[in-house]
Amino acid sequence: MKTAHTLNPSQHQAVTEIEGPVLVVAGPGTGKTQVLTKRIAEILKQTQIGPENILALTFTESGVVAMRDRLRDQIGQTAYYVDICTFHSFCNDIIKKWPEKFAFAKELESATDVEKAQIMKSIIDDLNLKKLKPFGDKYKYLKPALGTISSLKRENVSVEKLNELIAAEEIQIKNETKINPRTGKPRVKDIKKMEGVEKQKELALVYENYQKKMIEKGRYDYEDMIMFVVDKLKNDDFLKAYYQEKYQYFLLDEYQDTNSAQNEVVTLLGEFFDSPNIFAVGDDDQAIYRFQGASLENILEFTGKYPNAQKIVLTENYRSDQKILDAARALIVNNKQRLETRIPDIIKILKGQKNEQDNGVMLCELDDGNEEAYFIAKKIFEMRESGADLSEIAVFYRRNRDVTELIRFFEKLGIKYEITGGGNLLDDIQIQKIISLLKVINNPRDDIEFFRMLNLDFLDIEREDIFKLTSLAHKKKKRYAEIVRDVALLKESNLKNIVKISNLSVLLDQWTGYNSNLIFAEFFEKVINESGFMEYLLKREDVRELNRIKTFFNQIKEFNRGDHHLRLKSFLEILDLMEEYSIQMEEGHISTGDSSVKLMTAHKAKGLEFDHVFIFKSISSAWEKYRGGRNDIKLPANIFAMQDLDESLEEEDERRLFYVALTRAKKQAYITYAKKYEKGSGKMREESPSVFVAEISDKSLKFDTQKYKEEVSERLKLYLAPPAPESYSEGLQSYLKELLKDYVLSVTALNNYLNCPRKFLYQNILKVPRVKVKYMSFGTAVHFALQEFFEAFKREKTAPSLDFLLSAFEAGLKKEVLEPSDYEESLEKGKKMLTEYLQYHKNNLKIPLFNEYNFISHKIIFDGIPLTGKADRIDMIDEKLSTVNVVDYKTGAAKTENQIRGLTEDATSDNYRQLVFYKLLAELDRWFKWKVVSCELDFVGEPNRKFQTSIMQADIDGLKQEIKTAYQAMQDLKFDKIVKGKICSKCEFYNVCWRTRSQ
Structure with a gap:
């Protein structure tokens, strides 16, 4: 980046012309943060206003920190008196400052994702819905409905406004409906449009009930806070006048991603002047958080609202090599909805100010997904060995689940990594262990869960004893909970450590008592300490694992604050709900101080830059044909003033996201993809490279991956080698061979063995007690x-x-x-x-x-x-x-x-x-x-x-x-597990099979 003392002509214009509305179209790496902070300094220099009369709004907390740090370097401690905040924190400050005007909001608490899901579930149960409650899967639209309502609130669409939009669209559809001359009925596409309207009407009903239930339960959500402020500013002249007088200058960062409700706040505060001092910085090509298909809405609305606004385009890029910029340009011009095509005097061809010796954008084709993950890990390993700083390397991917295989190779090669944004705590193996123990405390009659618990490594129960207990339970037709309490029976069974199992039985009874008599957070603390779990975790000296259990405990305390009567049963129901609706319990951020590769979804990449970037799994099904982030409830096309929602533009949303990922690279970008990937069944599926790969191919080089393809033995050794070889003590071997003596084979048992020998051992030989599903x-x-x-x-x-x-x-x-x-x-x-x-x-x-x-x-x-x-x-x-x-x-x-x-x-x-x-x-x-x-x-x-x-x-x-x-x-006692991706993760013995044991 250029020094703070020098500005190019376009930047200089953006900094020094401080009066009236200004729209700055700032491409990636063109120094927008420097322009924003220098403009604030220039306003203070040219005018008599104080720093408290300037309001700078940005999209994220990290953006706030970056802007304030940069401003402090320029103007010193005065930077702390400029109001730099996110829209959410700004609105929150207004509500806190004026409690008498927001008395109703004072009584409300922010709803968790779990509470929102619970509320929506009760609404679906109560309402007579036809479209949004399909037979056999009545909660199918639970998550889509929540997501759509959040989107509506972000666009400042109330229930009343939504009903008006639906009515208008219904009239339009009826007017445009044509009869098929062959059938005498409306055309299929017209029928589908009317069905969509019926679904929208039910959504409006759900939205109305959702708002009522939230108030009844004393809750509000993130989007409500801004809507509260918008509504109050519209109806309270004194409050609006106060803030209009207070703020004389407005600066809006990441303008392309601000939503209608956020924009309305700024419009209301600036409307006192015909030509308000609103400085908006954005880039339509980087709109990745706007409502689907609405990338141009903000900027077009700005130019429509302020026709005399200055338009400044920043095109000098101080981040990336020109080869990377040329490839990015070749990609993004394929979008039809761009400012360049709508406003003729805006030209956004980026000119790189660096001339790196690296090869720019490299296309890397591998034979399969496993080979692709190995290639990235091995390439980064080689970079590290050549002196590269790991913190200057990032891997971007479209979906969180894509990174699992890559992490495995990182760990085998000793490459330090950090998942930006945090993973899901509930997927962590150590958290799963303690949850398994909690499930047994809650229901000791669940034999499958009891078997998992017996296998927890921190309980340190001999595997031979576990197998003998299992066979004993089967023979005596008793549950594990009964067996471990029967000391006489335990003595007969020739166990190696009866005391340990008897003590576990005593502890289970003790913890059951704690659950009834202690507040839940105290109960949990006692369980993790008395079970030996915390001692086990501390001995491992893994700061990430300790951070995860700390975050998990903090979340438990939050749940307990929300429900003072929380007990184990209801806590486990919350976890089940989170799993069912893919609600993440996000890991708290921790910085170990070590240089590490940054792993993140493409959405998290915004605002960052790295020397070397890998875009992993650049295939069609993960990008332009990815359905995971799209909604099953289509909203009225007339929801925006400037743009109609158009399903055909979905690919353009994905292209912008890919563009953002690509333009994070300073020196080199590796775009990787494979010809085939493993599906959940373990079989391979042919895949096509993303269309985005083809669009940049003329501006890229083909990377020769042959060397990595030939390293088959090293790759398989890294991937397939278990943490420790499976072995059985002499006593255990004798015990298993006795069970297998004259074993009568059925086809079910044969199928189980061929699918997974380990599962066969647990299910058919040891006969782990199971309740029929x-x-x-x-x-x-x-x-x-x-x-x-x-x-x-x-x-x-x-x-x-x-x-x-x-x-x-x-x-x-x-x-x-x-x-x-x-x-x-x-x-x-x-x-x-x-x-x-x-x-x-x-x-x-x-x-x-x-x-x-x-x-x-x-x-x-x-x-x-x-x-x-x-x-x-x-x-x-x-x-x-x-x-x-x-x-x-x-x-x-x-x-x-x-x-x-x-x-x-x-x-x-x-x-x-x-x-x-x-x-x-x-x-x-x-x-x-x-x-x-x-x-x-x-x-x-x-x-x-x-x-x-x-x-x-x-x-x-x-x-x-x-x-x-x-x-x-x-x-021959060959009972190794067979790794089959998703099938393994869904197996009832997964947490037993993939545990870490020292014995």
């Missing part, structure tokens, strides 16, 4: 109903009635342990499903040969391996030929043949392997005299989509090999 209980009841139906059919030789089938289902469902609401929902769903099933099959029903045929009693052996299984139904095809069809019921969604065979990205071949397994069992069963010529998956919920196939010998041979290989691996 709702969908499993539903499936069991449907199977029971069909079994009863066909048993009666076989017995009576006449097909039973629909009432019989539905009664059997209801009887089966009553046997399941379900919450009342889950029972009612399952009952309604099951009756509908079975009614449609019987209706579809009523003309082709036939008496089955076997119903629930169980192979287990027939002692089936293959190559020394005991096998078992149970077929839901076996139907005769041809009595003379003794041919049969094996049927397996499925109550989940129907699958395509490719999904069943495991040929699609998200699918496994579990279902197809199941059918092959039935065929093999029938062939090996000495008592089974029939020939299986086909096998069938009968999708009960979609009876017209059953899958029937003949099993080939090649399938049988392949299955035999899988059985032999898997069974031998089981006997």
